[in-house]
Amino acid sequence: AQTVTQSQPEMSVQEAETVTLSCTYDTSESNYYLFWYKQPPSRQMILVIRQEAYKQQNATENRFSVNFQKAAKSFSLKISDSQLGDTAMYFCAFTPPRGSNYKLTFGKGTLLTVNP
Protein backbone atom coordinates (compact mmCIF):
# COMPACT_ATOMS: atom_id res chain seq x y z
CA ALA A 1 0.00 0.00 0.00
CA GLN A 2 1.13 3.51 -0.74
CA THR A 3 1.64 5.98 2.08
CA VAL A 4 2.21 9.73 2.09
CA THR A 5 3.89 11.46 5.03
CA GLN A 6 3.89 15.16 5.80
CA SER A 7 6.11 15.64 8.83
CA GLN A 8 5.28 19.30 9.49
CA PRO A 9 1.79 19.65 11.02
CA GLU A 10 2.10 23.45 11.15
CA MET A 11 4.35 26.10 9.66
CA SER A 12 4.38 29.87 9.57
CA VAL A 13 6.11 32.38 7.34
CA GLN A 14 6.28 36.13 7.00
CA GLU A 15 4.64 37.75 4.01
CA ALA A 16 6.99 37.98 0.98
CA GLU A 17 9.32 35.29 2.32
CA THR A 18 9.87 31.78 0.97
CA VAL A 19 8.71 28.60 2.66
CA THR A 20 9.16 24.91 1.86
CA LEU A 21 6.71 22.19 2.82
CA SER A 22 7.95 18.61 3.00
CA CYS A 23 6.39 15.41 1.74
CA THR A 24 7.69 11.87 1.49
CA TYR A 25 5.94 8.84 0.09
CA ASP A 26 6.39 5.13 -0.11
CA THR A 27 5.69 3.07 -3.20
CA SER A 28 7.09 0.21 -5.22
CA GLU A 29 5.76 1.67 -8.46
CA SER A 30 8.14 3.25 -10.97
CA ASN A 31 5.62 5.57 -12.55
CA TYR A 32 3.05 7.61 -10.68
CA TYR A 33 1.72 11.12 -10.16
CA LEU A 34 2.21 13.49 -7.25
CA PHE A 35 0.11 16.50 -6.33
CA TRP A 36 -0.05 19.38 -3.91
CA TYR A 37 -3.55 20.53 -3.01
CA LYS A 38 -4.45 23.67 -1.06
CA GLN A 39 -7.48 23.89 1.26
CA PRO A 40 -8.09 27.48 2.49
CA PRO A 41 -10.17 27.94 5.65
CA SER A 42 -13.82 27.15 4.92
CA ARG A 43 -13.14 26.93 1.20
CA GLN A 44 -12.81 24.09 -1.22
CA MET A 45 -9.67 22.19 -2.03
CA ILE A 46 -7.86 23.25 -5.19
CA LEU A 47 -4.93 21.81 -7.08
CA VAL A 48 -1.71 23.77 -6.71
CA ILE A 49 0.72 21.71 -8.76
CA ARG A 50 1.24 18.21 -10.17
CA GLN A 51 4.28 16.17 -11.12
CA GLU A 52 4.60 13.07 -13.27
CA ALA A 53 7.25 10.74 -11.88
CA TYR A 54 8.72 9.96 -15.30
CA LYS A 55 9.51 13.64 -15.85
CA GLN A 56 12.86 14.70 -14.42
CA GLN A 57 12.09 18.40 -14.65
CA ASN A 58 10.52 19.86 -11.54
CA ALA A 59 7.05 21.35 -12.06
CA THR A 60 6.51 25.09 -11.59
CA GLU A 61 3.34 27.16 -11.39
CA ASN A 62 4.02 30.86 -10.88
CA ARG A 63 5.20 31.24 -7.24
CA PHE A 64 4.86 27.52 -6.55
CA SER A 65 7.54 24.99 -7.44
CA VAL A 66 8.44 21.49 -6.37
CA ASN A 67 11.65 19.68 -5.60
CA PHE A 68 11.06 16.12 -6.76
CA GLN A 69 13.70 13.62 -5.65
CA LYS A 70 12.54 10.26 -7.01
CA ALA A 71 15.27 8.14 -5.46
CA ALA A 72 14.62 9.65 -2.05
CA LYS A 73 10.85 9.52 -2.60
CA SER A 74 10.60 13.15 -1.63
CA PHE A 75 8.29 15.80 -3.07
CA SER A 76 8.58 19.20 -1.38
CA LEU A 77 6.64 22.36 -2.25
CA LYS A 78 8.32 25.75 -2.31
CA ILE A 79 6.22 28.88 -2.10
CA SER A 80 8.06 32.05 -3.06
CA ASP A 81 6.99 35.59 -2.18
CA SER A 82 4.38 34.27 0.26
CA GLN A 83 1.07 36.11 0.30
CA LEU A 84 -1.65 36.32 2.96
CA GLY A 85 -3.94 34.36 0.63
CA ASP A 86 -1.54 31.43 0.78
CA THR A 87 -2.72 30.72 4.33
CA ALA A 88 -4.28 27.27 4.07
CA MET A 89 -3.94 23.58 4.74
CA TYR A 90 -1.65 21.99 2.16
CA PHE A 91 -1.98 18.33 1.27
CA CYS A 92 0.47 16.19 -0.62
CA ALA A 93 -1.16 13.40 -2.62
CA PHE A 94 -0.06 10.39 -4.64
CA THR A 95 -1.70 8.28 -7.30
CA PRO A 96 -0.27 5.17 -8.93
CA PRO A 97 -0.56 4.43 -12.63
CA ARG A 98 -3.53 3.05 -14.49
CA GLY A 99 -5.08 -0.13 -13.22
CA SER A 100 -5.62 1.36 -9.80
CA ASN A 101 -8.38 3.74 -10.89
CA TYR A 102 -6.04 6.64 -10.13
CA LYS A 103 -7.02 6.58 -6.47
CA LEU A 104 -5.55 9.54 -4.58
CA THR A 105 -3.78 8.91 -1.29
CA PHE A 106 -3.36 12.06 0.79
CA GLY A 107 -0.98 12.97 3.57
CA LYS A 108 -2.27 14.44 6.84
CA GLY A 109 -1.55 17.97 5.72
CA THR A 110 0.51 20.98 6.78
CA LEU A 111 -1.23 24.07 8.09
CA LEU A 112 0.59 27.09 6.67
CA THR A 113 0.02 30.52 8.16
CA VAL A 114 1.35 33.60 6.38
CA ASN A 115 1.85 36.48 8.78
CA PRO A 116 1.71 40.15 7.77
Place this chain on the structure above:
Amino acid sequence: EAEVAQSPRYKITEKSQAVAFWCDPISGHATLYWYRQILGQGPELLVQFQDESVVDDSQLPKDRFSAERLKGVDSTLKIQPAELGDSAMYLCASSLRLAGITDTQYFGPGTRLTVL
Protein backbone atom coordinates in the same frame (compact mmCIF):
# COMPACT_ATOMS: atom_id res chain seq x y z
CA GLU B 1 -16.13 28.79 -14.07
CA ALA B 2 -17.78 25.39 -13.57
CA GLU B 3 -17.70 24.02 -10.03
CA VAL B 4 -18.67 20.89 -8.15
CA ALA B 5 -21.82 21.58 -6.14
CA GLN B 6 -22.65 19.93 -2.82
CA SER B 7 -25.55 20.22 -0.44
CA PRO B 8 -26.18 20.70 2.34
CA ARG B 9 -23.07 22.57 3.44
CA TYR B 10 -23.70 21.70 7.09
CA LYS B 11 -25.71 18.92 8.68
CA ILE B 12 -26.33 18.18 12.34
CA THR B 13 -28.04 14.92 13.16
CA GLU B 14 -28.53 12.62 16.08
CA LYS B 15 -27.01 9.19 16.44
CA SER B 16 -29.03 6.46 14.70
CA GLN B 17 -30.71 8.86 12.30
CA ALA B 18 -30.39 8.70 8.53
CA VAL B 19 -28.56 11.40 6.61
CA ALA B 20 -27.99 12.04 2.91
CA PHE B 21 -25.58 14.21 0.96
CA TRP B 22 -25.88 15.32 -2.64
CA CYS B 23 -23.20 16.11 -5.22
CA ASP B 24 -23.45 17.55 -8.72
CA PRO B 25 -20.14 17.22 -10.58
CA ILE B 26 -18.81 19.51 -13.27
CA SER B 27 -20.76 18.96 -16.47
CA GLY B 28 -19.17 16.31 -18.65
CA HIS B 29 -17.05 14.79 -15.92
CA ALA B 30 -17.36 11.03 -16.06
CA THR B 31 -15.62 10.23 -12.79
CA LEU B 32 -17.02 11.14 -9.39
CA TYR B 33 -15.43 10.59 -5.99
CA TRP B 34 -16.70 10.75 -2.43
CA TYR B 35 -14.09 11.37 0.27
CA ARG B 36 -14.33 11.58 4.05
CA GLN B 37 -12.04 14.03 5.81
CA ILE B 38 -11.74 13.74 9.56
CA LEU B 39 -10.60 16.95 11.27
CA GLY B 40 -6.83 17.28 11.11
CA GLN B 41 -6.35 14.58 8.51
CA GLY B 42 -6.26 14.24 4.74
CA PRO B 43 -9.25 13.04 2.73
CA GLU B 44 -9.81 9.31 2.38
CA LEU B 45 -11.63 7.86 -0.60
CA LEU B 46 -14.96 6.23 0.21
CA VAL B 47 -16.28 5.45 -3.26
CA GLN B 48 -15.42 6.18 -6.90
CA PHE B 49 -17.82 6.11 -9.84
CA GLN B 50 -17.03 5.90 -13.51
CA ASP B 51 -20.27 7.10 -15.12
CA GLU B 52 -22.95 5.17 -13.19
CA SER B 53 -20.72 2.25 -12.19
CA VAL B 54 -18.84 1.85 -8.94
CA VAL B 55 -15.14 1.21 -9.63
CA ASP B 56 -13.85 1.35 -6.05
CA ASP B 57 -15.82 1.12 -2.83
CA SER B 58 -13.27 -0.84 -0.84
CA GLN B 59 -13.21 1.75 1.98
CA LEU B 60 -16.96 2.29 2.15
CA PRO B 61 -18.52 0.89 5.36
CA LYS B 62 -21.25 -0.93 3.49
CA ASP B 63 -23.22 -1.89 6.56
CA ARG B 64 -24.26 1.73 7.00
CA PHE B 65 -23.11 3.70 3.97
CA SER B 66 -24.52 3.60 0.46
CA ALA B 67 -23.83 5.63 -2.65
CA GLU B 68 -25.50 5.88 -6.00
CA ARG B 69 -25.12 7.72 -9.27
CA LEU B 70 -28.13 6.48 -11.15
CA LYS B 71 -27.88 8.44 -14.41
CA GLY B 72 -24.15 8.95 -14.32
CA VAL B 73 -24.48 12.60 -13.40
CA ASP B 74 -25.28 13.65 -9.83
CA SER B 75 -24.73 11.40 -6.85
CA THR B 76 -26.10 10.77 -3.36
CA LEU B 77 -24.21 9.41 -0.37
CA LYS B 78 -26.33 8.06 2.47
CA ILE B 79 -25.55 7.02 6.02
CA GLN B 80 -28.02 4.96 8.01
CA PRO B 81 -27.77 4.81 10.94
CA ALA B 82 -25.34 7.62 11.68
CA GLU B 83 -22.78 7.04 14.45
CA LEU B 84 -20.74 9.51 16.48
CA GLY B 85 -17.60 8.51 14.59
CA ASP B 86 -19.15 9.62 11.30
CA SER B 87 -18.67 13.28 12.23
CA ALA B 88 -16.43 14.61 9.47
CA MET B 89 -16.31 16.63 6.26
CA TYR B 90 -17.64 14.74 3.26
CA LEU B 91 -16.05 15.91 0.04
CA CYS B 92 -17.17 15.23 -3.49
CA ALA B 93 -14.79 15.56 -6.43
CA SER B 94 -15.02 14.97 -10.15
CA SER B 95 -12.63 14.53 -13.03
CA LEU B 96 -12.94 14.35 -16.77
CA ARG B 97 -11.24 10.93 -17.07
CA LEU B 98 -9.48 10.82 -20.37
CA ALA B 99 -8.52 7.22 -20.98
CA GLY B 100 -5.05 6.44 -19.72
CA ILE B 101 -4.39 9.91 -18.36
CA THR B 102 -4.59 11.11 -14.80
CA ASP B 103 -6.95 14.06 -14.67
CA THR B 104 -7.13 16.79 -12.13
CA GLN B 105 -9.77 16.15 -9.50
CA TYR B 106 -11.95 19.18 -8.80
CA PHE B 107 -13.41 19.33 -5.32
CA GLY B 108 -16.69 20.68 -4.04
CA PRO B 109 -17.02 22.78 -0.85
CA GLY B 110 -17.94 19.72 1.22
CA THR B 111 -20.66 18.87 3.71
CA ARG B 112 -19.72 19.20 7.37
CA LEU B 113 -21.54 16.46 9.31
CA THR B 114 -21.90 16.58 13.07
CA VAL B 115 -23.45 13.57 14.80
CA LEU B 116 -24.72 14.21 18.34
